[in-house]
Amino acid sequence: MKIYREKDYEAISLRAANILTAQLVLKQNSVLGLATGSSPIGTYKKLVENYKAGEISFRDVRTVNLDEYKGLKDSDPNSYHYFMQENLFSHIDIDPENVHLLSGVAEDSDLECEKYERMIRAIGGIDMQLLGIGRNGHIGFNEPDSSFTVNTHVVDLTESTIEANSRLFDDISQVPRQALSMGIGTIMHAKRILLIANGESKADAIAKVVAGPVTPEVPGSILQLHPDVTIVADDKALSKL
Numbered sequence: 001m002k003i004y005r006e007k008d009y010e011a012i013s014l015r016a017a018n019i020l021t022a023q024l025v026l027k028q029n030s031v032l033g034l035a036t037g038s039s040p041i042g043t044y045k046k047l048v049e050n051y052k053a054g055e056i057s058f059r060d061v062r063t064v065n066l067d068e069y070k071g072l073k074d075s076d077p078n079s080y081h082y083f084m085q086e087n088l089f090s091h092i093d094i095d096p097e098n099v100h101l102l103s104g105v106a107e108d109s110d111l112e113c114e115k116y117e118r119m120i121r122a123i124g125g126i127d128m129q130l131l132g133i134g135r136n137g138h139i140g141f142n143e144p145d146s147s148f149t150v151n152t153h154v155v156d157l158t159e160s161t162i163e164a165n166s167r168l169f170d171d172i173s174q175v176p177r178q179a180l181s182m183g184i185g186t187i188m189h190a191k192r193i194l195l196i197a198n199g200e201s202k203a204d205a206i207a208k209v210v211a212g213p214v215t216p217e218v219p220g221s222i223l224q225l226h227p228d229v230t231i232v233a234d235d236k237a238l239s240k241l
């Protein structure tokens with residue numbers, strides 16, 4: 001694992017955007033695995049700046065997102081579809097055909113997950129996967145469990161995740177109790193992984209992910225076994241390492 005220690009959120013965002021930009025310079029038609037949440041917002045902003053400055057184009061890029069809440073329509077402001085449009089896709093030259101997200105309202109969610117897994121394989125797998133980290137060490141929506149779930153699947157969200165994510169909803173009762181998420185295997189098959197974390201609330205998770213035992217109780221700990229992981233974090237997130 002390579003760890004970059006940055007002074008603040010701004011510096012994390014700049015570093016992460018530069019790494020993603022370098023990936024697109026290296027391979028114009030990369031498949032990017034994308035994440036949502038507060039952590040990547042600054043990274044997307046800088047990526048858009050790099051695009052507007054003419055440094056990169058997304059014309060040949062394909063994207064696959066990690067997860068989506070079950071039950072939320074694409075047009076719901078709390079959906080990850082909406083988040084991605086707002087924070088990235090509407091600002092860049094990506095072909096909408098090349099954007100892939102799990103549907104939260106598919107009639108058959110299990111089938112939706114199977115199709116998503118097959119689609120990722122069919123487009124050649126993920127070149128670089130961007131990740132945030134949950135306070136309990138979850139990646140995507142892979143919650144602590146007694147075993148690692150390999151493929152894209154439907155997840156029951158834990159109370160701690162529902163509570164952490166409720167800040168973005170009007171009321172905690174509106175937070176969906178389930179989500180569709182890439183599995184641990186889907187994420188681990190990405191050729192390169194870039195994880196960003198800021199703030200004290202992530203310190204426990206980062207310490208366990210980097211230096212704790214590899215266990216499904218801390219899903220992100222499996223990243224210790226991946227050959228190409230870069231973590232970009234601030235002092236606070238690295239304070240318990």
Ligand code: GLP
Nearest residue numbers: 036037038039132133134140141
């Ligand atoms: C959600 C997402 C994760 C994200 C996590 C942390 O649960 N499914 O992909 O990493 O939240 O979010 P934040 O960056 O807002 O702390």
